[in-house]
Amino acid sequence: MATKKATSMDVAKLAGVSQSSVSRAFGHGANVSAEKHKRIMEAAAKLGYSPNAIARGLITRKTNMIGIVMRNIKNPFYPEVLEKFYQALFEKGYHILFINAENEKINEDEVVKLIEYNVDGVIITDATPTLNAIERFMSNGIAVVLFNRYVDTKQCSAVYCNNYQAGYDIGQLILNKGFTNIAFVSGPMDTSTTRDRLIGLKDSLQTTSVSFREESGHYTYEGGYVAALQLTESNRPDVIVCGNDIMAFGVIDGVKKRGLRIPEDIAIIGFDDVSMASWPSYALTTWKQPIDDMVNETVALICEEIDSEETQTVHMAIDGQLIIRETFR
Missing domain, CATH: 3.40.50.2300 (Response regulator)
Known part of the structure; x- marks a missing residue:
C-alpha cells in the first residue's frame, strides 16, 4: 500500500505555524520571517513534503509554466534553442510546456491546450501565430513573445537576429x-x-x-x-x-x-x-x-510581461556574425 503523502496542513502542524504560512514559504518565501521559514523547511524535509504545483497555481493564479511552441524540430538549430530556453527558464523558476506545432500556423488545438494549462506565458519560435491566437492568449492573461521572427502587429514583443x-x-x-x-x-x-x-x-x-x-x-x-x-x-x-x-x-x-x-x-x-x-x-x-543573447532577451521580456500589468511591446533585432570555414574562401 502506498504511503500517504504529507500535506501542507501536516507541515504547518509540525512547524507550529498556519497553513497559509506554509503556502507563503513555498511561494519564494514572501512575507515569512527567516526563523519561521527555517522551521517550515525543516518540517517539510522531515515529512518528505513537496508542494503541489497545480494546487499552488490555483491559489496564486500563477502556474510558473511557460509554453514553448516549436515546429521544425528536425532542424538542429531548434533543439539547441530549446535546451537553452529550458536552462534559462529553470533558473527563473519556470517549467516548460512544450508544444510541437503541426503546421506553419498555430492551430486551434494548440492554442486551446496552452490556455487550458493556464500557462503564464508563451514563447513562439518557428511557427507563426495568427492575430486571433495572439488576442486569445492576451485575453486570458497570457504573455506572448516571438523568438527568431516577428509579425506586423504591436500586440506582442519579438526577439530575432538582425x-x-x-x-x-x-x-x-x-x-x-x-x-x-x-x-x-x-x-x-x-x-x-x-x-x-x-x-x-x-x-x-x-x-x-x-x-x-x-x-x-x-x-x-x-x-x-x-x-x-x-x-x-x-x-x-x-x-x-x-x-x-x-x-x-x-x-x-x-x-x-x-x-x-x-x-x-x-x-x-x-x-x-x-x-x-x-x-x-x-x-x-x-x-x-547570437542564440545566447536572443534566448536571454526573450526570457527577460516574457518574465517582465508576466510580472507587469502594463508593458510596452518591444521588437529587438540582435546582430550576428559571419563564421568563415571551408565552403567559402
Whole structure:
C-alpha cells in the first residue's frame, strides 16, 4: 500500500505555524520571517513534503509554466534553442510546456491546450501565430513573445537576429570576392526570417550587374539537396547562399553529387551556425545567430510581461556574425 503523502496542513502542524504560512514559504518565501521559514523547511524535509504545483497555481493564479511552441524540430538549430530556453527558464523558476506545432500556423488545438494549462506565458519560435491566437492568449492573461521572427502587429514583443543586416553583409562579402552569378535557397516566404534575409541580400546586390536566382528549399535538408541539383543543371552559380544551415548541408551534398568542387567551383554560405556546421565533412561558412543573447532577451521580456500589468511591446533585432570555414574562401 502506498504511503500517504504529507500535506501542507501536516507541515504547518509540525512547524507550529498556519497553513497559509506554509503556502507563503513555498511561494519564494514572501512575507515569512527567516526563523519561521527555517522551521517550515525543516518540517517539510522531515515529512518528505513537496508542494503541489497545480494546487499552488490555483491559489496564486500563477502556474510558473511557460509554453514553448516549436515546429521544425528536425532542424538542429531548434533543439539547441530549446535546451537553452529550458536552462534559462529553470533558473527563473519556470517549467516548460512544450508544444510541437503541426503546421506553419498555430492551430486551434494548440492554442486551446496552452490556455487550458493556464500557462503564464508563451514563447513562439518557428511557427507563426495568427492575430486571433495572439488576442486569445492576451485575453486570458497570457504573455506572448516571438523568438527568431516577428509579425506586423504591436500586440506582442519579438526577439530575432538582425536578418536584414545579415543578408546585406553577406551580399557585400560576395561582391568583394568578385562573384557575379549568385543563387539564394530560401525557406517559406511568409515568414519575416526568410523575407528579411532575402531583402537584405538583394538590396546589397542591386547596384551591381550580377545574375541572381532563387530556389525554395523549404528549410529542409531534402529541399536544399533538390535545389542544388536544379541550380547546377545549367548556368551554374558561383555562390549559393542558403536561408539556414540544414538546407546548406543538402546543397553541399547535391553539389558534390554533380561532381563539383566546393568552394573552387561553387562557394556555399549557410545561416544559423548549428553545431554540425563545424563538422569536417561540412566545414560550412555561415552566419552565426547570437542564440545566447536572443534566448536571454526573450526570457527577460516574457518574465517582465508576466510580472507587469502594463508593458510596452518591444521588437529587438540582435546582430550576428559571419563564421568563415571551408565552403567559402
